[in-house]
Amino acid sequence: MLNVDNVTARYGEAQVLQGVSLGVDTGEVVTLVGRNGAGKTTLLRCLMGLHRAMTGDIEFDGRSVATLPPHKRCRIGLGYVPDDRGIFASLSVEENLTLPPVTGPEAWSLEQVYETFPVLAERRRQAGTHLSGGEQQMLAIARVLRMGARILLADEPTEGLAPLLVQQIGEIIRTVKAHGVTVLLIEQNVHFASTVADRHYLIAQGRVVESLDNAEVEQREHELLEYLGI
Amino acid sequence: MSGLLQQLFNGLVSGSFYALLALGLSVIFGMLGVVNFAHGAFYMLGAFGAFVLLDSAGLNWWLALLVVPILLGVIGMVLERAFVHRLMHLFPLYNFLLTFGIALILQDLIRLKYGVTSQPYPRPTILDGMVDLGVFTYPKYQVFVLVLSIVLSVLVWLVLTRTRVGMIVRASTERAELTQSLGIDVRRWVTPVFGFGIALAGLAGVLAAPMRAVNSEMGADLIIVIFAVVVIGGLGSVVGSVAAGYIVGMLTEFGNFYIPALSQILVFVLMALVLLLRPAGLFGREEGSPA
Ligand SMILES: Nc1ncnc2c1ncn2[C@@H]1O[C@H](COP(=O)(O)OP(=O)(O)O)[C@@H](O)[C@H]1O
Ligand SMILES: [Mg+2]
16 A cells, blocks of 8 residues: 655755665555664654655655645645644644544544544533543544545554553554545654554664564564663 | 713724724734735825825815725735735735835825825815714714724624635635645635735725825834834734724824823824733733644
């Protein structure tokens, strides 16, 4: 469904992606694992069209999207959750949910969102940023479901969350998958990654260095943790 | 007592102009990140527009109130498309210089034709005369200006807080790139918002024509105070600009009355105080708050 072919990216003179190639199939949950500074966020921004200084190709559904502006990528089914969650302070919780247009036939209704995430219903009139960190993360993912996006691109949704909330995010990602939405997830927590995802790409210094399945991640958890410097 | 109330009313009427101008400046800054130095010039053009329409075509003030803002709004949109837009990805100073240049050109064009003397503009007949407000009588026209500016401010606020367009403007103002990645073509909204801000400035100018001196300098005199108003209210905050507009209006009127020698600087003293105590302005969101 998503094919990334030899993508490079620069910040000024500094090249931070050195030709990344990877693929995600329909219905899969795939994670990108890698140290801080490996280039994961930059890659996701390239996928959304937010990072202009890039080369290489990005195909979604067999069609090249590398030259489309961000809003058009959203409209063909890419649902983005940035690393800071991207919740608007000047919009209420409900407005945060309804800001993006509906982009696919599988879009959730507001009722459906509120049924699945009752805390969002309770706080629908409050400013988006009045929610706790975990609730904001929930809101950001719920927003993607409300659009009816076909792939969820989430940048470290568990970062900085307490273990209980991390589990909750895990539940949400399984729900997302159960609804047929493909997921590409950035994740530092390899144990968590192996519980929610089907496959993993290990990214280092702007390159995909390994492709791993769950069994391999479990086997090599210690080595990977050391490698990630956690 | 009635003297004090009268001062208060004078302040609110002055504040009406500040509020309308600051409101437009504020939405433009919010959406485009551009400090529009030409805002005062468009206010001046609004007043001259009314004057020219009456003088050469016999169009009355009520028609001018409708036609002039629309015309200036369209001119604003053209300017945005042709110039402002092209500089937006550059350092903000470029657009500052551009709009400053536009202001000087507009002002000098008017000066070329009309000099610096003020042009007469009659009050619309229905609004001529005084209205009895109980404790004192007050010019009908001024009351109309005050009511209209409050109604317009409330309308803009309603559009911003209650409609989908308003939601998009708020989102783009807060985080343009994020809004873009959520499927909204922010660029499409930038031009109409600029035009709208300019139209508000033009409308303020038409309102000013019958009660202020209509001359080529009228906008330049005002723009510095308007900048102070926007800073006091909080950059990009619509409610803040309007509230600060009325506050500054009252401050200058009371200042004029009680300490005329200081009236010119009171606004800037207030601005300095606000910046010291609340750097983001009275209604601005503090930097670094979780976004
Ligand atoms: N705005 C930026 N300007 C310059 N360099 C940046 C910027 N953002 C990230 N980088 C650099 O790019 C590299 C990759 O960063 P990033 O994609 O954020 O990594 P990750 O998400 O894997 O932690 C890092 O070396 C980082 O310092
Ligand atoms: Mg990152």
